[in-house]
Amino acid sequence: MTTSLHALAIETFVSGLSDLSHLLDKGAEFAERKGFDSENLVNSRLAPDMYSLARQVQLACDNAKGTAARAIGKESPQHADTEKTIVELKARIEKTIAYLKGLKPSDFEGAAERKVRMDLPGDLILEMSGFEYLRDWGLPHFYFHVVTAYDILRHNGVDIGKRDYMGHVGGYIRPRKK
Amino acid sequence: MTTSLHALAIETFVSGLSDLSHLLDKGAEFAERKGFDSENLVNSRLAPDMYSLARQVQLACDNAKGTAARAIGKESPQHADTEKTIVELKARIEKTIAYLKGLKPSDFEGAAERKVRMDLPGDLILEMSGFEYLRDWGLPHFYFHVVTAYDILRHNGVDIGKRDYMGHVGGYIRPRKK
Numbered sequence: 001m002t003t004s005l006h007a008l009a010i011e012t013f014v015s016g017l018s019d020l021s022h023l024l025d026k027g028a029e030f031a032e033r034k035g036f037d038s039e040n041l042v043n044s045r046l047a048p049d050m051y052s053l054a055r056q057v058q059l060a061c062d063n064a065k066g067t068a069a070r071a072i073g074k075e076s077p078q079h080a081d082t083e084k085t086i087v088e089l090k091a092r093i094e095k096t097i098a099y100l101k102g103l104k105p106s107d108f109e110g111a112a113e114r115k116v117r118m119d120l121p122g123d124l125i126l127e128m129s130g131f132e133y134l135r136d137w138g139l140p141h142f143y144f145h146v147v148t149a150y151d152i153l154r155h156n157g158v159d160i161g162k163r164d165y166m167g168h169v170g171g172y173i174r175p176r177k178k
Numbered sequence: 179m180t181t182s183l184h185a186l187a188i189e190t191f192v193s194g195l196s197d198l199s200h201l202l203d204k205g206a207e208f209a210e211r212k213g214f215d216s217e218n219l220v221n222s223r224l225a226p227d228m229y230s231l232a233r234q235v236q237l238a239c240d241n242a243k244g245t246a247a248r249a250i251g252k253e254s255p256q257h258a259d260t261e262k263t264i265v266e267l268k269a270r271i272e273k274t275i276a277y278l279k280g281l282k283p284s285d286f287e288g289a290a291e292r293k294v295r296m297d298l299p300g301d302l303i304l305e306m307s308g309f310e311y312l313r314d315w316g317l318p319h320f321y322f323h324v325v326t327a328y329d330i331l332r333h334n335g336v337d338i339g340k341r342d343y344m345g346h347v348g349g350y351i352r353p354r355k356k
Contacts, residue, residue: 007309007313008186008313011313011314012313012314012317015314015318016318046224046329046332046333047332047333047335050332119354120351123353123354124351124352124353124354125351125352125353125354126347126350126351127350127352128347128350131185132350135185135186135189135190136189136190136193136346136347136350137344137347139190139317139321140193140194140321140343140344140346141340141344143317143318143321143322143325144321144325144328144340144343147321147322147325147326147329148325148329150322151224151325151326151329154224154225154228155224155225155333157225162319162322165318165322166315166318166319168314168318169304169306169314169315172304172305172306172310172314173298173302173303173304174302174303174305175301175302175303176297176301176302176303
């Protein structure tokens with residue numbers, strides 16, 4: 001199999017972030033229908049020492065752009081964590097998707113084999129290939145924040161299901177040929 | 179970049195399931211320390227119409243083995259959903275890891291390009307390449323259940339953090355060379 005780190009990283013992140021934006025829409029609709037301030041959802045969390053929905057969305061975005069950028073040895077754009085509403089969180093997602101879509105397959109040439117190093121406390125480093133970095137660091141962190149955002153919404157009663165989280169597969173659906 | 183579907187699928191699933199088994203250990207320790215029956219955790223859920231921790235673990239296992247098997251055109255072993263305790267759930271994970279580890283890189287030859295088709299209701303099918311199937315179906319489903327299991331434990335006060343979910347990166351840590 002020959003595939004590219006670009007195809008794995010960018011498609012995963014863009015799909016996941018698009019689904020996340022849709023999940024936020026469902027949250028906003030729920031707040032509207034029930035007549036409560038949607039900022040209550042934005043500030044909701046699953047445990048008092050866990051991050052809020054807003055922070056989960058910010059971190060999903062930061063993990064996506066940070067992973068892609070680090071894999072190709074670039075700096076990712078900095079986005080200030082100032083979002084307080086669902087509309088603002090959706091805009092943050094849009095900015096992140098635009099950045100990801102601007103990265104070209106050629107930017108990722110050689111990235112799978114190139115070493116990625118990260119400093120850790122205690123004079124330690126984390127050292128892995130670009131492929132391992134995406135598989136074992138970037139993807140699990142990204143999914144952690146997307147799914148926890150889903151779980152916060154779902155825990156609060158928002159009417160979402162797997163179909164909303166998996167919306168990105170719609171493009172693969174076709175009529176069965178008789 | 180040349181990488182294999184085997185390297186992407188099997189490593190991801192084995193790492194994630196190993197971390198999940200560790201998270202269950204932390205749940206059992208918490209129950210022991212607080213003096214409650216750990217089955218309360220096993221039956222816990224984030225919403226009354228969401229799956230319990232037990233079911234999340236079963237589904238993480240089923241997604242891992244089912245995705246790997248379908249990608250190579252095999253049937254995966256069936257495991258009955260009878261687990262009622264953390265010990266039993268950890269055994270389910272062990273069985274799944276053993277199956278995954280038994281699959282060889284050569285089993286995945288050509289799997290990335292081969293078409294995968296799934297029947298959907300309403301005379302529809304989902305059709306994608308093996309690589310797309312892993313990236314857009316297998317991995318998001320797998321992470322959904324692993325992270326939701328984490329979130330159920332965390333929501334119940336179990337003392338876990340990202341380090342427990344990311345334990346698989348331990349092998350990449352080394353001292354900084356002076």
